[in-house]
Amino acid sequence: MAWSLLIRNGMVIDGTGAPVERADVAVEGERIAAVAPRLLGEAGRSIDATGHYVTPGFIDVHSHSDLFYLGCPAAESKIRQGCTTEVVGMCSFSPAPVHPARRDTVRAWAGGIGARLQIDWETFAQYLDRLRAARPSINIVHMVGHGALRLAAIGPDARAATPDELRVMERLLAEALDAGAFGYSTGLVYPPSVYGSTDELIALSKSMASRGGLYFSHIRGEAATLEAAIAEAIRIGEAGGVGVQIAHVKAAGPENWGKMDRVLRMIDEARARGLDVTGDAYPYNAGSTKMDNLLPPWVHDGGVQKLLERLADRPARRKILEDCLIDGERWRTPMGTLGFDQIFVATCSRPELEGLDLAQLARKTGTTPTEALLNLVEQERAGVSMVVFSQSEDNVAKVLGHPAIMVGSDSLGLSAGPGPHPGKPHPRMYGTFPRVLGVYAREKKLFSWETAVNKMTGMPAGKLRLNDRGLVRPGFAADLAVFDPVAVKDAATYADPHRHPTGIPYVVVNGAVVVDQGRMNSAGTGRVLTPA
Ligand code: ZN
Ligand code: CU
Numbered sequence: 001m002a003w004s005l006l007i008r009n010g011m012v013i014d015g016t017g018a019p020v021e022r023a024d025v026a027v028e029g030e031r032i033a034a035v036a037p038r039l040l041g042e043a044g045r046s047i048d049a050t051g052h053y054v055t056p057g058f059i060d061v062h063s064h065s066d067l068f069y070l071g072c073p074a075a076e077s078k079i080r081q082g083c084t085t086e087v088v089g090m091c092s093f094s095p096a097p098v099h100p101a102r103r104d105t106v107r108a109w110a111g112g113i114g115a116r117l118q119i120d121w122e123t124f125a126q127y128l129d130r131l132r133a134a135r136p137s138i139n140i141v142h143m144v145g146h147g148a149l150r151l152a153a154i155g156p157d158a159r160a161a162t163p164d165e166l167r168v169m170e171r172l173l174a175e176a177l178d179a180g181a182f183g184y185s186t187g188l189v190y191p192p193s194v195y196g197s198t199d200e201l202i203a204l205s206k207s208m209a210s211r212g213g214l215y216f217s218h219i220r221g222e223a224a225t226l227e228a229a230i231a232e233a234i235r236i237g238e239a240g241g242v243g244v245q246i247a248h249v250k251a252a253g254p255e256n257w258g259k260m261d262r263v264l265r266m267i268d269e270a271r272a273r274g275l276d277v278t279g280d281a282y283p284y285n286a287g288s289t290k291m292d293n294l295l296p297p298w299v300h301d302g303g304v305q306k307l308l309e310r311l312a313d314r315p316a317r318r319k320i321l322e323d324c325l326i327d328g329e330r331w332r333t334p335m336g337t338l339g340f341d342q343i344f345v346a347t348c349s350r351p352e353l354e355g356l357d358l359a360q361l362a363r364k365t366g367t368t369p370t371e372a373l374l375n376l377v378e379q380e381r382a383g384v385s386m387v388v389f390s391q392s393e394d395n396v397a398k399v400l401g402h403p404a405i406m407v408g409s410d411s412l413g414l415s416a417g418p419g420p421h422p423g424k425p426h427p428r429m430y431g432t433f434p435r436v437l438g439v440y441a442r443e444k445k446l447f448s449w450e451t452a453v454n455k456m457t458g459m460p461a462g463k464l465r466l467n468d469r470g471l472v473r474p475g476f477a478a479d480l481a482v483f484d485p486v487a488v489k490d491a492a493t494y495a496d497p498h499r500h501p502t503g504i505p506y507v508v509v510n511g512a513v514v515v516d517q518g519r520m521n522s523a524g525t526g527r528v529l530t531p532a
Contacts, residue, residue, distance in 0.1 A: 003028050003043040004511060010049030010482065015056040015457035015471040017450050025054055027478040030511040034474055045513065047506055049482050053449065056457035056470050057084025057479030057507060058433050059141075062216075062247055062280045062408025064090055066131075066142065067110055070117070073136040074522040075413030080500040081433040082481030084509045085139040085469065085529070086413065087460070091218040091247060092187030094145035095119065096127035097172050099152040106151055108304045108382075124172075125179035128528055135524035137514055138413065139479065141464055142528065143216055144176035146186040146204070147193040156303035158195045166200060170207040180530040182464060183214030183242070188229070189221060189293065189334045191300035198232055205240025212465065212531065216245045222252040223336035223390075226259050227266070234270045234277055243276035245463065248410050249399045250281070252390040253336015260395045264402050271404060278463055280408030281399045283435045285391040286494070287335065287410075288346060288426035292382045294333045294373065296323045304382050311378040325370055335390045340369035344494070347423025348376065348384040354424045355495065387426050387494060400436065400455075401446050406463070407436050407456045414498070427497040431490030434501035438489040449485060465532045482506035 005027035012023040012035060024039040025032060058081065065075050066088035078086060088094075095117055098106050103119045110117060121127040124144060131140065153168040154161055161169065173184055184204060187193045205215050215237055219229035230246065237244035246267070251260045270277040292300070292307060299310050299320060310316040324332045331338055340358035347354060353361060353376070362372040376384055399405055409432035412425070428435075433456060441452040461470020469477045487503030507515035512525040 002041060003033060005045045005047070005478070005508070005513070006039065006041070006043035007047045007049050007054055007480070007482065010052050010054035012472050013053050013055045013450050013453045014473065015453055015461070017454040017458065019450060020053065025472060025480065027508070027511050030478055032472065032474050032476050032478050035472055047482070052482050052484050052505070054472065055453045055481050055483070056472055057481050057509065058082045058407070058456040059085040059087070059460040059470060060409050060432070061087045061245070061406045061460040061463070062090050062410050063088050063413070064093065064411060065413035066095060067093065067117070068412050068414070069131060069136055069140070070134050072413065072415050073134045073524065074415045074520065075136065075138045076415040076520050077430045077500070078409075078413040079138055079507055079509070079514055080504065080520060081430070082483060082504050082507055083138060083433060084479035084481070084507065085141060087141040087143065087408070087464070089143035089145050089181070090185050090216060090410070092145045092147035092185055092190050092193035094143065094148045096121055096124045096144070097148060097152045097176065098122050102151055102155065105156060105303055106148070109147065109151065109156075123179070124176035124181060128179050132528050136526040137509060137522050137524055138526040139469070139509065140526060140528045141466070142181050143183050143185045143214070144173060144181045145193070146184055146196060146201070147190060149173060149184065150192040150196060154192070156192050158191070158297070158301040160195070160197055161200055166203055169204060173204055173208060177208060177211055177213055180528060182531050183208060183216060185216040185218070187218040189218065191297065194220070194297055198236065201236045202239045205236055205242045209241035214243045214245060214464070215240065216247060218247045221334055222250050223256050223334060226251055226256055227262060230263050230266050234266065234275065237275055237277060238270070243463065244278070246277070246279035248281060248287070248408065249279040249405060250287070250391050251395055252287070253338065254392070256336055257392045257395055260398055264398070267402075267404055278404045278406065280406045281396070282407070282409050282428045282432050283396060283400060283440055284426070284428055285393050285396050286387050286389045286426065287391070288385060288387045288428075290382065291345070291373070291384045291386040292377050294324075294331060294343070294386075295320060295377070307382060308378060311374055317374055320374065321370055331370070335388055338388065338390060342389040344387040345376070346385040346387045346425050348380045351423070385423075385425065387424075397440065397444065397446055400440055405455065406459045407433065409433070424494070425497055427490070427492035427494055430492035430497060430499055431501060434488050434504060435490035437483065438503070442485065442488070466529065467532050478508055478511040480506070480508040
C-alpha cells in the first residue's frame with residue numbers, strides 16, 4: 001500500500017473520549033486511510049511521532065478570525081495551536097450580508113480593531129466566494145451574525161423590528177443558510193444585536209429550525225443579569241426548536257462569581273429536558289472586547305458616528321458618569337462592576353498606551369480614569385480594544401471541567417510578519433488550546449488528556465454535525481495535530497502576547513502538513529465547510 005503521509009509510532013487519542021492507543025495513522029490525499037498499529041507500506045512522507053499524541057485537529061468553536069481572513073488567510077496563531085477548523089461569525093458579528101447603502105456602517109462596526117475590510121459583496125454567498133478565493137489555511141464553519149442581519153434589514157437604530165423587517169431578516173438568514181452558514185449568532189450586549197427582543201430571536205430560530213440551524217448566543221449580560229440571560233438563551237432554543245451554544249460561559253465581576261453553580265445547573269436541567277444546550281470557554285480569567293463596550297447601550301444608539309458625537313458633548317459625558325461611576329472609583333459595565341486597574345488598553349493606534357490600565361493611563365495623561373477612558377475611545381474613534389480581568393480562576397476551571405463545555409478561544413487568527421500584528425491583544429489568540437492541555441490537563445489534572453481532546457474535537461464536531469471531521473478515523477478528513485504531552489505549553493502572556501506555543505510540532509489540514517517541525521507553511525488548504 002502506498003500512502004501520501006504516514007504518521008508512525010504515535011499514541012492516538014481519537015477525539016471520542018476513548019482511551020489513548022498506540023497506532024500509526026495513514027493519510028491518502030485529503031483523507032485518513034488507516035489507523036492501526038505498525039502499518040506497513042510506502043509513504044510519500046513519513047513523520048515519526050514517538051512520544052507524541054496524535055489527535056484530531058482542534059476545532060475552535062468560538063473564533064472571530066472572519067474579521068481578518070481576507071488580509072490574513074494563514075491564521076497562523078490558530079494553526080500553531082493545533083487548530084484546523086474555526087467556527088466564526090460569532091457574537092452577532094459577520095462581514096455579510098451587507099445592504100449596499102450601508103457598507104460604511106458595516107465597515108465601522110465589524111472592522112473596529114485593526115481589520116481593514118474592503119467590502120465588495122452584498123450577499124452571504126458572495127462573501128463566502130471571496131473567502132474561498134483568499135485560500136485560507138484553516139477550515140471555516142461560518143455563522144451569520146444577528147448584528148449583520150439587523151444592519152442589513154433595519155440599520156443601526158435602537159428599536160424593535162417591524163413585521164416587514166423581521167421577514168427581511170428571516171429571508172437574509174435563509175439565504176445565508178443556503179450559502180453555507182450553520183446558523184446565526186447574537187451579541188446581546190453589542191449594538192445593534194442588543195436591540196433585538198427575545199421574540200425576534202425566537203422567530204429567527206423558528207425560521208431555521210427545520211433546516212437544523214444552530215443558535216450561538218453571546219447572552220444578554222454576563223454580570224448582574226447573568227441568570228436571566230442564560231434563561232433567555234435556553235428559552236430561545238426551546239421555543240425556537242434549535243440547538244443552543246452559550247458563548248464564553250462566565251460570571252463577570254466579583255459580585256457575580258457566586259452565580260456560576262446555578263448557571264451550570266440551568267444548563268444541566270435544560271439538557272435533562274432533552275434540549276441541545278452546550279457552551280464554550282477559554283482558559284483565562286480575563287476577557288477582551290472593544291473598549292467602547294464599557295459605555296451604556298444608549299451611547300451606541302445610531303452607530304459609531306453618533307457615539308463619537310455624544311463623547312464630544314459635555315452633558316452626554318456627564319450622563320455616562322452618572323450611569324456608570326460608583327463611589328468615584330469603580331465602573332459599572334456589562335462585564336460587572338470593575339476597578340480601573342482591572343481594565344487594560346490592548347490595541348490602539350498609540351503603542352505607548354498599550355498594556356496600561358486605566359488608572360495608569362489617567363496618571364500618564366494627567367486626568368481621571370473616567371476622562372482617560374472617554375478620551376481614548378473618542379480619540380481612537382472607538383477603534384481601541386481592552387483586556388478586562390473580570391472572572392475568578394475557580395470558575396474558569398469549574399466551567400472548563402463541565403461535561404457540556406467545549407473549548408473556544410473567542411479570538412482572532414493573527415500572523416507574524418507582514419499584515420495585522422498589532423498591540424497587546426489577549427494571549428488567548430496564541431495560547432488557548434496549549435494552555436488547556438498544558439495547564440488544565442497536565443498540571444491541574446482537571447480532566448484526562450482524552451477528555452481535554454474530546455472538548456476540542458469530537459464534541460464540537462458533534463454539535464456542528466460535521467460527520468467527517470473531529471475524529472481520527474478512516475474515511476475522515478485528514479485534520480490532525482501532533483503534540484508532546486510533556487512539552488506542550490502556551491507561551492503567550494498579557495505583557496508579551498505574540499508568542500506561539502511549544503510542543504506542537506505538526507499540524508495537518510486536509511492532508512497537507514501545514515505546521516512542519518514547528519514551522520508554518522501557508523498551504524492554503526483550508527475549506528469553507530457547509531452543513532451536512
Ligand atoms: Zn462574545
Ligand atoms: Cu466572541
